[in-house]
Amino acid sequence: MSDSPNGSILWHDLTVDHAQTVRDFYQQVVGWTSSPVSMGDYDDFSMNDADGKTIAGVCHARGGNANIPPQWMMYVRVADVAASISACEASGGKVVDGPRSMGSDRYCILQDPAGAVFAVYGEGENVDS
Secondary structure: OOOOOOOOEEEEEEEEOOHHHHHHHHHHHHOOEEEEEEOOOOEEEEEEOOOOOEEEEEEEOOHHHOOOOOOEEEEEEOOOHHHHHHHHHHOOOEEEEEEEEEOOEEEEEEEOOOOOEEEEEEOOOOOOO
């Protein structure tokens, strides 16, 4: 992801109550395959295209994902997550969840003034660093 410029869409995922059912739906409707991603006591799923390339995720609405709305979420690379949060709030948007760390990176789920939800993602911006 580090080769992607700011403003690039890095990832898409979907967080739902019944991830296995939704995984099966996309496998049947669009022909994706899946790979399990262990979350400890359950699996989320990487969704793969016909060439086996992972292109999206389907996740359970549990734990840290419990507050994420059930919609396809895009993650957009930004230079500074905190600056994006401030700009969002100043422009009539709001923070839905976060910011949170994922490894050495940081992300935050935001809502635009129209109600659409997306995430901003900053590499090397761990909240604890």
